[in-house]
Amino acid sequence: MSESPSQVISPSKAAARIRAAAVDAFATNGYGGTTTREIAARLDMSPAAMYPHYRxxxxxxxxxxxxxxxxxxxxxxxxxxxxxxxxxxxxxxxxxxxxxxxxxxxxxxxxxxxxxxxxxxxxxxxxxxxxxxxxxxxxxxxxxxxxxxxxxxxxxxxxxxxxxxxxxxxxxxxxxxxxxxxxxxxxxxxxxxxxxxxx
Amino acid sequence: MSESPSQVISPSKAAARIRAAAVDAFATNGYGGTTTREIAARLDMSPAAMYPHYRxxxxxxxxxxxxxxxxxxxxxxxxxxxxxxxxxxxxxxxxxxxxxxxxxxxxxxxxxxxxxxxxxxxxxxxxxxxxxxxxxxxxxxxxxxxxxxxxxxxxxxxxxxxxxxxxxxxxxxxxxxxxxxxxxxxxxxxxxxxxxxxx
Structure with a gap:
């Protein structure tokens, strides 16, 4: 069972920052050319810290x-x-x-x-x-x-x-x-x- | 010094097959999500055999x-x-x-x-x-x-x-x-x- 839209578009500031960093990364390197590790790195965050927001x-x-x-x-x-x-x-x-x-x-x-x-x-x-x-x-x-x-x-x-x-x-x-x-x-x-x- | 357009659009059959395989791979996984190794694999070719055509x-x-x-x-x-x-x-x-x-x-x-x-x-x-x-x-x-x-x-x-x-x-x-x-x-x-x- 995957997350519902309202769950993934979390209004939390941390989730919004992760989405913004992901847009930058995907826009630069494409979705296929980006890893979650790279997105986390843009935020000085560990991949584990991102996991509760986006799995x-x-x-x-x-x-x-x-x-x-x-x-x-x-x-x-x-x-x-x-x-x-x-x-x-x-x-x-x-x-x-x-x-x-x-x-x-x-x-x-x-x-x-x-x-x-x-x-x-x-x-x-x-x-x-x-x-x-x-x-x-x-x-x-x-x-x-x-x-x-x-x-x-x-x-x-x-x-x-x-x-x-x-x-x-x-x-x-x-x-x-x-x-x-x-x-x-x-x-x-x-x-x-x-x-x-x-x- | 990089290759000129006429050099890279080689009319050889092998080069044309490599370009076609690359279009398929890029269309499926994006440019950033594709490696030359994967393109070679689609053609049952070693990356080394692709190199004389595309470096x-x-x-x-x-x-x-x-x-x-x-x-x-x-x-x-x-x-x-x-x-x-x-x-x-x-x-x-x-x-x-x-x-x-x-x-x-x-x-x-x-x-x-x-x-x-x-x-x-x-x-x-x-x-x-x-x-x-x-x-x-x-x-x-x-x-x-x-x-x-x-x-x-x-x-x-x-x-x-x-x-x-x-x-x-x-x-x-x-x-x-x-x-x-x-x-x-x-x-x-x-x-x-x-x-x-x-x-």
Missing amino acids: SKEELLFAISYEGHTAALDVVTGADLPDEPPSTRLKALIGAFASWQATHHAQARVVQYELNALTPEHYRDVVKLRRDITRIVRAVVDAGAATGEFTVPDGEGVTLALMSLCVDICRWFPAGAYTEPHVVADLYADLAMRMVGAN | SKEELLFAISYEGHTAALDVVTGADLPDEPPSTRLKALIGAFASWQATHHAQARVVQYELNALTPEHYRDVVKLRRDITRIVRAVVDAGAATGEFTVPDGEGVTLALMSLCVDICRWFPAGAYTEPHVVADLYADLAMRMVGAN
């Missing part, structure tokens, strides 16, 4: 992935404006999601790139959160198509592309003139309008 | 990255139609690039995700190829803006987003209804038209 490298990756996806879902949920027209809602959603990916690009990169290292059970827990984020965006795309505000030949394809565009920010950000999260957010909110054919 | 894991990653980027650049260059209007050109470029990323998604993932593990010199060689691909897309975006065929407030931003959208295919492909490279290519060529505000 394995995979459990630590799960905590980071679950925490990152929960934060992104919270941002997207909080940005939605259900009483507004679909254009206003989609702009707000994409802007908020893009901004989050840019601001937290190191964490987001670990969260996105190392998913396949999770156990099947942990992978399922994280994929559920990803689907929740996609579902919110999809609902707004479909709402705009239903009112005729958007011209969308394929709601699944456009939603997939919108999510992909935002998620990939963590790979390239910052670049060229795009070094501020709010500048990326504005660009992407505008591009989202174009991608759904908003009138 | 280090980094040299092997460079060969894979350089080969992958050269192939993508060739595809994009070959798809351009300089005598056609910008809309026709951009559709062809994005369709070809998206199709390549989908078809070669395992190789593309290694090529895109492990760039930071290259030596500074090798990184520069690969970034040059990336810039060449971006430059071709940018030239078509700018050509369309100049003729008024496209409405693009910011050529850099739109080009960045177009490239990002295509590169990210290797992370998610296949998904949902998008399991065939040509279906992704059609979707993305259409979305590219929307993103540049083609009339």
